[in-house]
Amino acid sequence: xxxxxxxxxxxxxxxxxxxxxxxxxxxxxxxxxxxxxxxxxxxxxxxxxxxxxxxxxxxxxxxxxxxxxxxxxxxxxxxxxxxxxxxxxxxxxxxxxxx
Numbered sequence: 259x260x261x262x263x264x265x266x267x268x269x270x271x272x273x274x275x276x277x278x279x280x281x282x283x284x285x286x287x288x289x290x291x292x293x294x295x296x297x298x299x300x301x302x303x304x305x306x307x308x309x310x311x312x313x314x315x316x317x318x319x320x321x322x323x324x325x326x327x328x329x330x331x332x333x334x335x336x337x338x339x340x341x342x343x344x345x346x347x348x349x350x351x352x353x354x355x356x357x
Contacts, residue, residue: 286348288341300353310356318350
């Protein structure tokens with residue numbers, strides 16, 4: 259029983275981040291990596307581009323281009339390689355919905 263409770267807690271952790279508002283998608287845990295440069299929820303306050311509210315298709319295409327190395331950037335070409343295409347699509351969807 260002592261080992262079952264921590265396992266149940268680990269299984270329920272992803273549910274803790276789900277927003278009560280169905281129109282607002284749950285933040286993927288790996289989106290927090292983007293906040294370092296692109297600001298909270300993708301709303302940059304520096305020379306780094308704001309990605310919140312951008313077109314989903316544009317974001318996904320750009321992220322995949324960084325991953326493939328066909329679009330160059332200081333660090334994005336390396337960071338994008340750490341994500342699967344599905345994760346890049348999730349990020350594009352999430353940030354396109356931010357306002």
